[in-house]
Amino acid sequence: RKKEPLRIMISGAPASGKGTQCELITQKYGLVHIAAGDLLRAEIAAGSENGKQAKEYMDKGKLVPNEIVVTMVKERLNGPDSCEKGWLLDGYPRSSSQAIALKEFGFQPDLFILLEVPEEILVERVVGRRLDPITGKIYHLKYSPPETEEIASRVTQRFDDTEEKVKLRLQTHHQNVEAVLSMYEDITVKVNGIGSKQEVFAQIDGALTQLLEQKQEKLGTV
Numbered sequence: 071r072k073k074e075p076l077r078i079m080i081s082g083a084p085a086s087g088k089g090t091q092c093e094l095i096t097q098k099y100g101l102v103h104i105a106a107g108d109l110l111r112a113e114i115a116a117g118s119e120n121g122k123q124a125k126e127y128m129d130k131g132k133l134v135p136n137e138i139v140v141t142m143v144k145e146r147l148n149g150p151d152s153c154e155k156g157w158l159l160d161g162y163p164r165s166s167s168q169a170i171a172l173k174e175f176g177f178q179p180d181l182f183i184l185l186e187v188p189e190e191i192l193v194e195r196v197v198g199r200r201l202d203p204i205t206g207k208i209y210h211l212k213y214s215p216p217e218t219e220e221i222a223s224r225v226t227q228r229f230d231d232t233e234e235k236v237k238l239r240l241q242t243h244h245q246n247v248e249a250v251l252s253m254y255e256d257i258t259v260k261v262n263g264i265g266s267k268q269e270v271f272a273q274i275d276g277a278l279t280q281l282l283e284q285k286q287e288k289l290g291t292v
């Protein structure tokens with residue numbers, strides 16, 4: 071029977087666990103993970119003009135201008151892998167203008183996942199976060215430490231992962247979140263992001279399983 075790919079958005083405050091959940095979702099559902107923040111950091115690493123401009127905004131915890139972000143995300147969504155396997159869009163849209171742009175390009179998600187985590191927990195998650203530059207895997211010194219000594223010796227910290235910068239990122243998040251949410255109200259599922267990463271994933275997994283069943287039923291009746 072014909073299968074229709076899933077199109078999912080995941081949103082939440084800085085360090086609410088988006089990237090961590092995306093690892094688990096892609097493992098099980100095989101979607102293409104498109105993270106706006108990762109695309110921007112790749113531009114910075116490549117030393118491109120867009121990367122240089124983006125870094126100035128990211129350093130201040132502000133949104134990078136749409137001229138840079140919108141096209142970048144659109145190109146990934148239009149990639150043959152995303153069309154075939156479905157996509158998981160992480161950290162985009164972050165403003166109503168980004169949401170409108172997406173709609174105009176014809177990208178309509180099936181589900182909008184919102185991770186809810188209280189602010190005092192977010193700061194601790196940010197300062198303890200480490201990344202493996204080789205595998206891209208996300209760790210936390212306390213909650214999800216590297217599995218081996220070798221990995222522990224090579225993990226790095228993101229330039230915007232300080233207490234001071236996360237406060238600015240949180241401010242930006244609060245300024246924009248309501249406008250974005252209001253555009254996806256009818257397809258939003260709110261997920262409690264406080265438990266262990268497996269507990270959080272169990273909630274998301276439940277919502278995605280249900281969504282897949284609904285999609286299959288619809289296809290079956292056509």
Ligand code: AP5
Pocket residue numbers: 082083084085086087088089090091106107108110127128129131132133134135139160161162163164168195196198199200208209210211213214239263264265266267268270
């Ligand atoms: P981005 O890279 O998207 O950063 P963010 O939104 O601040 O989110 P994070 O990546 O910090 O956190 P996360 O939710 O993925 O959490 P993670 O799973 O790593 O954006 C960076 C910047 O780019 C922005 O500030 C902006 O300037 C720019 N930008 C991005 N998108 C843009 C857009 N659309 N438009 C304009 N500008 C844009 O988890 C965090 C830590 O917690 C980890 O250490 C993890 O191990 C741990 N953890 C995760 N889950 C759990 C759990 N359940 N229990 C305990 N610990 C956990």
